Amino acid sequence: MAAAKIPAVPAVLKALRHYIDIAKEHDARDPVVSYYCRRYAVEEGMKIDSKSPDSRKFLFAVMDCLEQMKKEFASNEAVHNEVVGQAHLENYALKIFLYADNEDRAARFNKNVVKSFYKASMLFDALQTFGELSEDIKNNRKYARWKAAYIHDCLKKGETPHAGPLDDSEDMFGAAGGAPIVPSNFPSQIQPQNPSIGGSQNNLVIPPGTHAPPTTPQDPGLNRGVIPGPSSQHIPPPVQPTNQQGAVNLTQEDYTTAQKYCRYAGSALQYEDVPTAIENLQKALRLLQTGKE
Known part of the structure; x- marks a missing residue:
């Protein structure tokens, strides 16, 4: 290649x-x-x-x-269609992020968790190739970088890290120390097709203001069981149209957003992620039926 x-x-x-x-x-x-x-x-x-x-x-x-x-x-449509590509990359980054967050909340602290948090933050960076990041992604990126540095420093000092967000984290690190933000349509049980995040032993370059995580951790396997994360598996029922005649005035932006949700659903199905696919399809249906997200 x-x-x-x-x-x-x-x-x-x-x-x-x-x-x-x-x-x-x-x-x-x-x-x-x-x-x-x-x-x-x-x-x-x-x-x-x-x-x-x-x-x-x-x-x-x-x-x-x-x-x-x-x-x-x-x-490969995801390579040639940016809407599909963005959904694919965002879902992949969130899966790695949620793996690290689940491990962290279960107090399973190790170099793999550090690397997973940091790798997720890099993938969130890469999403900028599609334009401005959403506030949720920005917050998760900041949280992931902070957690990677925090856990690494604790392990280096022989201290036990605090699992999950810190109660006084806002004083330490602003809003990023609070609970990570995960889309409500994203599953808490992570079962991607690929059995591992990656196996490189390459050095990681840390932005100024943080401490470098170890350079040679083994990547975690994602095919083992994980505890429920910060999001919910609950799937709400479809929203019926508010207009009795079904006539909804949709803007071009509404059509574009509905297409995006459909692309997200297609990307989720690539990972056999049925709950996420259903959630996104329902969001598209709700928008088309009511003109509201």
Whole structure:
């Protein structure tokens, strides 16, 4: 594959290394994740340095790789349709995030949890390739980075971390120390197709202001049982139209949003995630029936 021809990340673009590493981990496992991590890395790299010879060589090589991936995965809708791609990447990031959160709340503290929290935060970053992040994703990203640094520091000091959000976390870390925000339509029981998050031993680059997690943890398996997370499996009944004649004035934005929910449902079915698919389809139906989310 074209990824083999990508040179090492130059020093001036070292902030991109973790996204490139995640992309490499997923080349065989999940090319959609791989594709959008590389695309985000290119977009960020162009902002950092697009003029030096080393940076240009690296960025052009990654762009060539992206073009090759488009051809190689011509039949993969998530690579060519950004609505589907965004749903796929967001669901994948949330699964990793919820795995780490479930382990943390069960007081199973180890290097795998640190790496999972941090990897989820990187994938939340990559979602910016689709535009501005929602407030929920921003909060979860901040919480994941804080938890990764906090648990790592506690383990390093030989201390036992506090499971879940801290009661006084707002004083310590603002709103990010509070409970993570997970979409109500997202399942608490995580059963993705892929048995592991990734097996790379690559170093992780931590943004300023946090402490680096260990560089060689083993990735956790996601196919084992996990405890219920912060969201609920309850599926509400469909909402009937408020207009007796069924006439609802829908805007173009309403149609786009309904299509997004349908794409999310399709992405969930790729993971055999029936509750999430049903929830998203019901949200689309509710919007089409009532004109309200």
